[in-house]
Amino acid sequence: MKNVLINALLFILLSGCSILKSEKIYQGSYKEHNIELSFLNSKKGRIIINENDTIPFAYKIEKNRINPKTNKINDVEFYVYRFTINAEYELDFPIGFYEIGQKGGDLLQGNDGIILVRKRN
Incomplete structure (x- = not known):
């Protein structure tokens, strides 16, 4: 019984660590560049260009109701x-992105x- 409890706790800890380490990765292209945007945590990330140039960045996310393209107030955030x-x-x-x-x-x-x-992984 003791081994089952230890194995269960070990499994919970290991599976929880993989969730915490999860990063968000976005991919796309612009002209001749393949761009990958990787958010490592809630404050830092990196841009990978053409799979060989890596540029670190810091970021923050702001929520507002002004459409970035039209500069008009909308009901959608x-x-x-x-x-x-x-x-x-x-x-x-x-380099500037938004979500609707x-x-x-x-x-x-x-x-x-x-x-x-x-x-998606």
Whole structure:
């Protein structure tokens, strides 16, 4: 009986750790770049460009009712992602995304028609 209890507790701890380590990954493309946006935790993440350049960033999510494209107030909530990237990195694409109606959904929309889709494991 003691071994069953120890194994059950070990299983619960190991399965809980895998949930905590889960990161959100969004993928898409812009012109000739393949872009992967990886949110490591609630404050930090990284951009992977063409599977070889990695750029770390800090971010925060702001909730508001102003549509980022039209600047008009709507009934639907928008979640705007604000990024902080070190100035030594030069990007060939605009970095700014928002979600409509829910945070942590399947699509991140950006300027110039960039759409990133959430990768499910």
